[in-house]
Amino acid sequence: MTSTPRKAGLAILAAALAFTGALYGVTRPAAADVVADLNATQLVADMGAGWNLGNQLEASNNGVPSETAWGNPTITQALIDRVAASGFKTIRIPVAYLNHIGAAPNYTVSAAWLTRIKQVVDYAYGKGLYVLINMHGDGYKSVAGSWLICDASSQTTIQAKYQKVWQQVATQFAGYSEKLIFESMNENFDGQYGNPTQPCYSNINAYNQIFVNTVRQTGGTNASRWLLVPGWNTNIDYTAGNYGFVIPTDQYRSSTIPAAEQRLMISVHYYDPWDFSGTEDGTITQWGAAATNPAKKSTWGQEDFMDGQLKKMYDTFVTRGYPVFVGEYGSIDKTTYDSASNTYRANYARALVSTAKKYGAATAYWDNGWNGQHGFGLFDRSNNTVTQQGIINAIMAGVGTTPTSPSPSVPTSPSPSPSTNPGTGACRVTSAVNAWNTGLTNTLTVTNTGTTAINGWTLAFTLPSGQTITSGWSATYSPSSGAVSAVNASYNGAVAAGGSVSIGYQATHTGNSAAPTGFKLNGATCS
Structure with missing residues (x-):
């Protein structure tokens, strides 16, 4: 999602590696030589249900990333513990760099910022979760300090900067296992909705290729770990269709990876229909086959459309060995307009997750930390409690996991055994x-x-x-x-x-x- 301060969350090669390691004080543990050994099918199954730590490490103020800039509290281990206890197996952590990047030619990333990114990654990685980190807000024209702009004239400079930043990030994490996945960027496009334009799409493809080459050449597990790349604005039609997306070559990957296997994933997002999932009014509050009021249900974007969209990704990529990651999906709270809103939000989440699973894709729900009207939140980050157990249950049901019990702070009804007082009524x-x-x-x-x-x-x-x-x-x-x-x-x-x-x-x-x-x-x- 194009991340903004709004509460809805509306989202050249470098010097030798040895020099880079010395420059940034990076060391790689012995585990750096561990090779990722999961194939595409195993990876998707093992990732399970995913969740986004949105509006935190990509939040910024006047071009300076700060995790509390958009109203969320400081990220804690306790929050990640609650997310994991709720059944999520994957956490996507959006990251902005912006003005934490120094001047040319080294484009040194702030050591303090890299350290904080590592701390937050470790909260999840240390619990055995899959963790995804990306470059999230640096390509948004609407964000102060943005620079990864595909239709800017200074592409030589942009690409040199991009390469240097990813070299530093990848080196920082070279010793982490395959449970850490890098994503090249987020929703990159020229800001104009409609069919993709050239040469902007060619520049997006170039960024993806630089990303793959750079990460692989830092060595360690980076030579074999899974890497995630998007097409135009992470849009399904513009990625799977004939609009110009090119899967990067992977010539520098480890020779230990079987030739028939890929180590690249394709990133897309899903918020269709937007009038249900994101428009901040009370017109469209219902979704799916269970909707009871046609006037409150969108005329498109229901289960059949969702199935067709994810099938496109399956036909275009999964059948060729490239797993798909729906890195964002979700819908905002409209209970102010319709008391049954959360039921339809749950139905939407369950359908998306189960349909994605059907077509070989993993998923991560977009949570911006905001609860209440127009929020995507599933958890209260100030006290680490569950706020939308019904949606979490639906996500777990969709992925085929037994839902966990609600947080103790959430009132619940007793959970009787099926054999207790079954009743004999009509x-x-x-x-x-x-x-x-x-x-x-x-x-x-x-x-x-x-x-x-x-x-x-x-x-x-x-x-x-x-x-x-x-x-x-x-x-x-x-x-x-x-x-x-x-x-x-x-x-x-x-x-x-x-x-x-x-x-x-x-x-x-x-x-x-x-x-x-x-x-x-x-x-x-x-x-």
Whole structure:
């Protein structure tokens, strides 16, 4: 996202390496020679659910990066501990350099700033998480001190500066394992929305190539670690389509990497449709098949569009061995306009994560640290608590991870065992199927129409022939086809008399996208 101070988070070769190491006081531990050994499929699976530490190390004031410049508190180990405890396995840390870069020809990055970047990386890396760092705000014309401008005339100077900065950063981290990933830049383009222009796109491609060459030549694990590169503005159409994106060559990578494997990932972001995910008004507050008010739902950008966009990335890159990373996605809080806003935000997040997983992509939710109206926040960074457990649950369900319990500071209902007082009252089930091509999503709303509470439930139903569940949320589904049983999650087993619970799943189909039949809740037939 183009990062700004707004609360919505609206986001030449160098001297010899030995000289550089001496100049910046960098040492590399013996572990520097460890070679990354995960292939593309294994990497995506191992990265799990990702989260962005947004609006912190890319925040700046008058061109000087400062982690508290945009209203967030200082980053702490406790915050990262909370994020990890919530189930996230990957943390993307956006970084700006701006006026922390010295004058030509050395373009020395402030030692204090490099040290602080390392400290924050270590908070996550030390917990065994995947960590991504990039050059985030240096290419935004709207940010004071920006310089990585693709349509500027001084490209020789820009590229020399870019090479020097990445050489220093890569040298700083050369001894870190493959769990650290570098991303060349963020949302770089000329600032004009519409089709990409030349030679600006050619300059973006040049930046990516300089990045790959520079990182590889610093040695250590950098010769083999995964590197992440974007196309024009991290836009899916302009990266996967015929608009000029060129995957960098990787001629300096370690010879120990099997010839048939890649060590480059492709970076894109996803905020479609923007009128739902980012526009700060109350017009469009609902999304997806479960939307109840057509007037509050965008006319485009629903599940079928999302599937089609991520399939483009799969067809263009994943099939060639280049994994995809959706480094930002999310939607802002609009509960001021629609009390059900967070339900649709959760549905959006779950769909994006599960669809990305289907097409060989990893993901990271954009969190700018702001909670409340128009915020993306999932955590309160001032006290390290969870603020949007429902969205976190949806993300974990989408990636296929059991959601963790909420923070103790978040009120929750008891989590009964499915076998405790199951209840024998009547029930009603409604089904909302949204189908496309060979896939579908289905949201099931289960209502307890009896007179007593249900404490733990199993919903049985029969899928139409040709349908197979590929992922689900808010319940555990088994088997994936035929007669299916959905068992409550730890957080939604209690259903009061007259109350309801929503669950759902994504499935493939062979021309039959009908709703399931034969619903029974704890053995009682549902209407």
